[in-house]
Amino acid sequence: MRPKSVVKEEAIRQEALRIIAEEGLENLSMQRLAKAAGISPRTIYIKYENKEDLLVKLFIDVVLGAYETAVLKDFSEDMTLDAGVTAIWRNTFHYFRKNRERFVLMQYGRSSPLLNKAYQERDIGMGAFFAPIHRFLQRHVRAGLLPRYPHEVLRALLFAPLFDLVQEYFEYRDRPRQIITEKLVLDAAAAVIRGLKKPGK
Amino acid sequence: MRPKSVVKEEAIRQEALRIIAEEGLENLSMQRLAKAAGISPRTIYIKYENKEDLLVKLFIDVVLGAYETAVLKDFSEDMTLDAGVTAIWRNTFHYFRKNRERFVLMQYGRSSPLLNKAYQERDIGMGAFFAPIHRFLQRHVRAGLLPRYPHEVLRALLFAPLFDLVQEYFEYRDRPRQIITEKLVLDAAAAVIRGLKKPGK
DNA sequence: ATTTTAAGTAAATAATCGTTTACTTACTTT
């Protein structure tokens, strides 16, 4: 039996990410993707059930999966609130700064009904990814440092401004001078930490 | 000369918003829209140049325009930081809570290349909408209450968690018990305000 | 009341969509 070509598999994923980042998810068609990857449309269907299967796997495996491991690098549940949040922010900024294509698909996950389903089930909802961060936050809640908000609220306060800043980083990408720098991102992290803490702590 | 029917015009916009909210922007076609609005496809092209023109006008006029006026209701540049930010948060939450369809299209504006162009040009970039809020923030910067971050950073800290909470509000819409309540949103507003302020103020 | 004119309709346009059919190629197993 002839083995599946990992080279072609990789070309499919790479070209799919590129087309989505450069021309939008709405302009990704199977025939365009096949042509860009230098293969026949049928080949895509050997590796993926259909278009939805391809997009969900791209989103879950390549974008979310890789982000999960990147964000938890050097992160530990036992860190102080300041150290932990700073690590999450720094890791996220570093990861997406060098992976714009993945960030673009990540943002589609918020609006596209197809990807949003996968997004909620796997990721941030309460999956293995968020679990360490969840326990980290709950520890500081029990210690009296953080207020007892539902974790959806803590998550919004913690992650939403971060993703917005990454988006800003890329929007001003071709301007004369970059506005969003690492220093600024870490300053914003400090502001978020101040806001999260119970008043007077 | 026969006058344009405002009824049909309104039906087009309403059905477009409904289809986008219920089935996603990617499932809105001109023929489906025409059928849903009870008209001929050609009629849409009497009122709009093409699909892009329709979507941009829907986004700018109906979603962004109406949000701009809603968020600035009862808001004044002269307010204290706490009062101003609280007003912005409360107004935003109230507006989108009763306008889910508009919120869905708003979120598409973050990822869809087509809408994102309009988004940046008109809105939050530095348009007439954000100007009063920008001056409000700058006044508190000059007073020494807020740090001198670029306004992109202040905007991210101020708005991003708010939109995330509205998203959460709708995601748990059909659960037994609503998680995101107005009280919780205003608690989160207070947290954001604490974070924004210079340390020690 | 008739003319004028743009609004509106039904149906068709070419292009493109996701997916499949019919066939060939290349690699593993015997």
Added chain:
DNA sequence: AAAGTAAGTAAACGATTATTTACTTAAAAT
């Protein structure tokens, strides 16, 4: 070396896309 088999290709499938052509309708202007 030959047989077997799934990977891969080229071309086509019907369905659907945005938009237009040819025609009808309704209302304002004469």
